[in-house]
Amino acid sequence: MHLRLIVPSDRSTRVLNALVDDARVTSIVLLPGAAHRPAGDVLECDVTREATSDVLSWLKIQGLYDEGSVAVTEVGATPSRNARAAEEAAPGAPDDAVIWDAVVDQAYNETSGSWVYYTFLTLATMIASVAVVTDSSILVVGAMVVGPEFGVVAALAVGLALRRHGLSIRAVVLLLKGFLLAIAVTALAALLARAVGWVDTAAVTAARPLTGFIWRPDRWSAVVAVLAGCAGVLSQTAGRANALVGVFISVTTVPAAGDLALSMALWAPGQIGGAAAQLGINLAGMTIAGVVTLILQRLIWRAYLARRHPPSANPAQFGQEDGCSNRSA
Template identity: 30%
Template sequence: MRHVEVSLRPQTREPVLAVLDSERIDYTVVPADDDSEYDALVSFTLPKNAVEVVLDELEEAGLGEDDHTVIVTADTVISRKFGALKQRYTKTLDDERLARHELYAESEGLMSTLPVYVTLTLVSAIVATAGLLLDSAAVVVGSMVIAPLIGPALAASVGTVLNEHDLFWTGVTYQLLGVGIAIAGAATFAWLSKSLFLVPPGIDVVEIDEVSERVLPNLLSLFVAFGAGIAGVLSLSTGVSVALVGVMIAAALIPPAAAAGIAIAWGVPNAAVGSLILVFVNLLGVNITGLFTLWAMGYRPHIRAETGIARQLVRRRLVVFTIVILVLSTFLVGVTWASYERASLENDVTTEAEAVLDSPAYQDVSLVEVELFLEEGLLFEPAIRLEEGTLLEQPERIVITVEQPADDDHPELASELDDRISTEIGDDVTVHVRFVEYDTA
């Protein structure tokens, strides 16, 4: 519920009161002081979903910015007339949304001052970098909580649909500044951690689980950004707390930015490129879904004549964002396909190895592990080989680990597995068999 107080000029008093009477809205009028530029103060209470409709009617009757309108949240209203007014409005999702005036104020209020925004973003990036290097999901989640990124992301979308250019450009500037600060801060902190030996020397940061999933993201990562954008807009436009949703938006941006900084500090350019692509794809994903959701919910500019301009802006930016996302997503598609190829290949090799071991001659032999390797003993990674940037490279060596009793001997198993697997996958690949022997006490 919203309580509205309007200080009316002499020329707008009667038209405004006439609208309130026609809408059967209960109101009170208090005459203004003789030395005031206003004639009277009128106050009334509305259901949240009625604010925009009533204010639009009042503006058509003459209410303008020369009058003084204040809208505040009302916790409780005891009135028979208000109950009847509330029942006149349906309970659909669109009717639960805030008025455009409140939406603008809420999105503007989510924007921190520049010093606070820069400081919180920098701290968040440093904490996320530490969490990635520690391989600690809890620390990474903590970094998302303090990231102030939801305000700029939503402000840019609100500024577009309401044709508020200042709000839009402020949101865009803050977003780009935040991403830049996060990446630079993460790279600096990671370099210091490496130089001061805060992490073990010689560590392969790309192999850390929390890092690897951000430097080699697949297409599913994009849907995290889409969900964050939709949830952010719905939480803002319906008056629900945006604190938790802000964590989701930060989850799409801060950890990838921190991973990019780590890759830069360790001098792994291909890993840095993968993380940077994920950052910007997620950033665009949040903005495109936020923009689309606001427009679908019916938000339009305050001045009706600007609706056509806003529609063109929305279409143009949706098209541009979509094209850029499609271009950047080719990397995600490649990684996703490569992951599928790797899983399929591992499954085929495992199936063939198990088929061989199902023979009665190997009833005491069990399969332990299947590993795929590139040349020089590097673990096979078909998604991308970060050292050289090769994509979808086929394995050159397959190592199959089996377990057997210490008193068993199966010298023919290696050649049998080699023939079976080479025939199945159709590649010139070397099959090695590693035997693990055990005794039973």
């Protein structure tokens, strides 16, 4: 991971020496007086993923989060001997390390409630409603992929696992507002479609061999939601975003919302309860699985670090704790 730091001048030497003395840090560059907002020295370095939370936690103690600046980006490739030596000095595997500050920061970003989030969720729900009318499994998959709700569910899991109540409340409120808006807009669109003769109640209540599972949840709905929640959180904490596509097309949140909107608008009471249950089961299953996954990751990593400390030249500088910023809602 690449760190770009703005360090107050009175702490620049201390931070520089600490980074130089740590075998898990390499490619260290200092530009004295180069920063203007905030003012200070610019310091850049590459840190192994396993040590990043450790280093960030120490930098927070030094006041860089409040009086300086910290930016973290992922390095695509480091084909150098120095980088390999730094990696060998760090314990564990990169995928096993969680950069908690990045996880928390991403969670707050996911709960910002942008108009783009509401738009994508509404569009996905409307696509799902068309899938119900046409009994199209392809459109169901499309709606799942377009839906942006998993990021907010993951943020809720982070808030619960790390006991950040403000973050948890933001995530719950955004989920409620997002799905209420998406269902309301989709229901209005369904009423308009009925008014012009495009759909009727029979389109919802007819036999749907390809999409009938949406409003008929069973034990496997909960199993898939739990498995998808575990996979989704792991993909985010391990930096494997490519796995999220599989998570999107595994859960039935958006399709259930689309079915629920249609059932209420065209009045198919026999499906309202089932669609609502499917939506609730998926959201609850993913959240619970995400919380458990995050807690286990913290416990496993702490246990590993307790057995093996990295060979740092100055181990007192960086404590072996998983850092996590004090950002509040």
